[in-house]
Amino acid sequence: MLLLTAGLFQEPIVAFVILLAVILVVPLIFERLRLPGLVGLLAAGVALGPNGLNIFQTESETMNLLSDIGLIYLMFVAGLEIDIDQFTRTRNRSIGFGTFTFLVPLIVGTIVGRLFGFDWNPAILIGSLFASHTLLAYPIVSRLGIVNNEAVTVTIGATIFTDIGALLVLAICIGIHAGDFTVFKLFTLLGSLGIYTIVILVGFDKAGREFFKRSGDEEGNQFLFVLLAVFLASVGAQLIGVEKIVGAFLSGLAVNRVVGDSPVKEKVVFVGSVLFIPIFFVDMGLLIRVPVFIQSLSDPKLLGLTIAIVVGLIFSKMAAAVLAKLAYRYSWTEMMVMGSLSLPQVAATLAATLVGYRAGLLTEGVLNSVIVLMLVTSTLGPILTARFATELQAETVEDLPPTLADPVWISQMTVLVPVYNPNTEANLLELAALIARSHSGRLIPFAVAFSQSHLNSSQMQERLDRSELLLERATQFAQSFDVEVSPILRIDDRIAQGITRASREHHANLIIMGWGRQSRFGERLFRTIVSDVLYAAPCPVAVARLLKSPSQFQKILIPIENLTLRSISALQFALNIATATNGQMTLMHVCGRTTSASKIAWIRSQLDLLVEKLAPQVEQIATEIVIIPEDDIGRAIVAASKSFDLLILRSSQTPNTAGGLILGNLVSQISVQIQCSMILFDEPEVVDRPLLLPNA
Structure with missing residues (x-):
C-alpha cells in the first residue's frame, strides 16, 4: 500500500x-x-x-x-x-x-x-x-x-x-x-x-x-x-x-x-x-x-x-x-x-x-x-x-472645480439595470427608478439572452422567452414609480460584454447590478460577471446587495479615506440616494490610534470644507462627519455599519498585482461580514488627481 x-x-x-x-x-x-x-x-x-x-x-x-x-x-x-x-x-x-x-x-x-x-x-x-x-x-x-x-x-x-x-x-x-x-x-x-x-x-x-x-x-x-x-x-x-x-x-x-x-x-x-x-x-x-x-x-x-x-x-x-x-x-x-x-x-x-x-x-x-x-x-x-x-502635497478642497459642487448627474439621467434573478431585481429596479426619477431620466431594464451557434434552436427560443418575461415583469414594476421605462433585450455570447456594450450604445449614465454574498475563497475560485463589467464599463457602476427596499434607506454610511475625483464621485452618488430617500449621510474617516488630536481636528476641518463645497445639495439632508481612531480599517467599517441601513464603498480598478500575484483588498475582506445593505461604486478610469488628503 x-x-x-x-x-x-x-x-x-x-x-x-x-x-x-x-x-x-x-x-x-x-x-x-x-x-x-x-x-x-x-x-x-x-x-x-x-x-x-x-x-x-x-x-x-x-x-x-x-x-x-x-x-x-x-x-x-x-x-x-x-x-x-x-x-x-x-x-x-x-x-x-x-x-x-x-x-x-x-x-x-x-x-x-x-x-x-x-x-x-x-x-x-x-x-x-x-x-x-x-x-x-x-x-x-x-x-x-x-x-x-x-x-x-x-x-x-x-x-x-x-x-x-x-x-x-x-x-x-x-x-x-x-x-x-x-x-x-x-x-x-x-x-x-x-x-x-x-x-x-x-x-x-x-x-x-x-x-x-x-x-x-x-x-x-x-x-x-x-x-x-x-x-x-x-x-x-x-x-x-x-x-x-x-x-x-x-x-x-x-x-x-x-x-x-x-x-x-x-x-x-x-x-x-x-x-x-x-x-x-x-x-x-x-x-x-x-x-x-x-x-x-x-x-x-x-x-x-x-x-x-x-x-x-x-x-x-x-x-x-x-x-x-x-x-x-x-x-x-x-x-x-x-x-x-x-x-x-x-x-x-x-x-x-x-x-x-x-x-x-x-x-x-x-x-x-x-x-x-x-x-x-x-x-x-x-x-x-x-x-x-499621505504627506505629499495635494490640492485642498478650496481648489475644487465648481462643477464638483453639483450632483454628478444633472438631468436626463439614464440608468441601466440587468435583470436576471427575479428574487433580487425588485430592490435593484426600485433603487434605479428613484435615482432616475430624481433626475427626470429614464430606466432601462436590460436582459441578455445567451446565444448559441444556431439562433433558431429550441434552447435559444426558451432563453428569449425567459428574457422577455423578465423584462415584462421588470417594466410593470418600474412603471409604478412614475418613471420612463425602456426595456431592451439583447442576444450576445457574453453577458458582461452585452451589458457594457448596451450601456455604451444607449448612453447610460449608470449601471446598477446585483451582487450576492461571496467569500474571498469563492472570489478566487470564480471569475464573475460583476468583475468583468466593472473592468470594461464605459460609465459608473453600482454593484448592490440590497437587503430591503431602498425607500427605507434612512441612514447611509460612506467611508472616506482620501478624497480624489473618484472618491468624490462616490460621495455624490450617495448624495443622489440620500436625496431620493430623504435620508441622512454619515461621512466616516478612519485614522490610526496614534493620530494626534491636532491632526484629527485638521481632518475634520477638511471634511467640513468638502461638505460646504457640496452645498446647497447637502443642506437639504442631514450630514454627519465621524472620525474613528482604529488601526484596522476593515474592522472599523464593519463595526460602524451595524447601525446603518446602507454602506457605500468605493471600488478600485487599479492594478492590484505584485510580481504577478493577486493581492487581497478591503472590499473582499469585509464584504462577507457586512450585515446591512451594501453598494460597491466604481467608475471608468480617469485621471485620479488628489483633491484632498484627510490624513495628511
Whole structure:
C-alpha cells in the first residue's frame, strides 16, 4: 500500500492536482493570518519538498517545466505592467533616477559580495540583484491619488531602466561564468543583444498591432498571440546566449501598448497570477533546505551576509533617492516615497537569483539571504510608502472645480439595470427608478439572452422567452414609480460584454447590478460577471446587495479615506440616494490610534470644507462627519455599519498585482461580514488627481 501511494505521488497529474490545491488554499490561510501569500507558497514548497514530505523533487521534469513557465511569466508580467506613457512623460528624469537607483545599489552590492569573499563575477551579480525593484506599493499610491505626482511617476518610469540594466548584467555574468569568455565575445554578445532588443521591441509591437487590428474581438486568438510572443522571445534570448527571462521581460515591454488595458491583458495576467507564478514560488521553496536556512541565521558569517545584503539594499536605495532629491529639488517627503517605492525586491530579483543559483554562480547562502531580503523589503516598502505617500502635497478642497459642487448627474439621467434573478431585481429596479426619477431620466431594464451557434434552436427560443418575461415583469414594476421605462433585450455570447456594450450604445449614465454574498475563497475560485463589467464599463457602476427596499434607506454610511475625483464621485452618488430617500449621510474617516488630536481636528476641518463645497445639495439632508481612531480599517467599517441601513464603498480598478500575484483588498475582506445593505461604486478610469488628503 505504501509503495502504491509513493508511486501515485510520482504521477505528474497527481503532482499537478496537489499544486493547484496548494495555490488555492495556502495563500488564503496566510492572508487570514495577516501574512503575505508569497510566504505561504514558499513555506508550502519547503513542506512538500525534499526537506519535508518529499512529495516534490527539485529534479522533477514536471516541476522544472512549470517553474520555468512561471519564471518567464513573472518577468513578462513585470514588463507588461510598466506604464510606458508615464515613462515617456518624464523620460529624462526617469532615466536619471533609474541611473541613480541602478548604479548605487550595484556598487554597494558588489562591495558586499567582495567583503564576503566572492570573486568579482558573482559579486557583481549580487550587485545587480540590488539594482532592480518591484513596484509592490503601486496600489497604495494609486489609491491615494498621487500617481501623477512627478516623483512617483519618475520612480515608476525608472523601473524600465533598472530591470533592463539588471538583466543585462545577469546575461554578461552568466556568459563569463560559462567560461572561454573573451572581450570579443563580450562585444559580440552586447551587439547581438542590441539587435535582438530592437527586433523584439519594434517587431513584436508592429506585429501585435497588425494582428490585433485584423483579429477584431477574437480575444482567444489575441491571448494566444501574446503567449506566443512571450515564449518566442524567451527562445530567441537563449539562441543569442542570454537568459530567457531577458526575452520575457522585453516581450512584456513590446506588447505593452498593444494590449493596453484591454480584457486580453487582464486575462493574460490573471492566468499567470493564479497558476504559473505561484508554482514558481512553490519551486523556490523546494530549494530551501531548512537546516541550511537556520544555519544562515545562526552562523556568524552567513548571518553577517544576510544582514549585509538587507542593510546594504535599504541603504543604497535610500541613497539613490537622496541623489534624486538633490538633482531634481524634490521634497523630503517625495524622496522618502521614491526610496520606499523602489525598495521591494520580488520579481526580477528572485528570477535573477534563481538563474544565478542554477548556474552555480551564487551560493545557497546567497539564495537564502535573498529570500530574507524579499520578506523584509516586501513588508517594509509598502509600510513606508503608506506612511509618507499621505504627506505629499495635494490640492485642498478650496481648489475644487465648481462643477464638483453639483450632483454628478444633472438631468436626463439614464440608468441601466440587468435583470436576471427575479428574487433580487425588485430592490435593484426600485433603487434605479428613484435615482432616475430624481433626475427626470429614464430606466432601462436590460436582459441578455445567451446565444448559441444556431439562433433558431429550441434552447435559444426558451432563453428569449425567459428574457422577455423578465423584462415584462421588470417594466410593470418600474412603471409604478412614475418613471420612463425602456426595456431592451439583447442576444450576445457574453453577458458582461452585452451589458457594457448596451450601456455604451444607449448612453447610460449608470449601471446598477446585483451582487450576492461571496467569500474571498469563492472570489478566487470564480471569475464573475460583476468583475468583468466593472473592468470594461464605459460609465459608473453600482454593484448592490440590497437587503430591503431602498425607500427605507434612512441612514447611509460612506467611508472616506482620501478624497480624489473618484472618491468624490462616490460621495455624490450617495448624495443622489440620500436625496431620493430623504435620508441622512454619515461621512466616516478612519485614522490610526496614534493620530494626534491636532491632526484629527485638521481632518475634520477638511471634511467640513468638502461638505460646504457640496452645498446647497447637502443642506437639504442631514450630514454627519465621524472620525474613528482604529488601526484596522476593515474592522472599523464593519463595526460602524451595524447601525446603518446602507454602506457605500468605493471600488478600485487599479492594478492590484505584485510580481504577478493577486493581492487581497478591503472590499473582499469585509464584504462577507457586512450585515446591512451594501453598494460597491466604481467608475471608468480617469485621471485620479488628489483633491484632498484627510490624513495628511
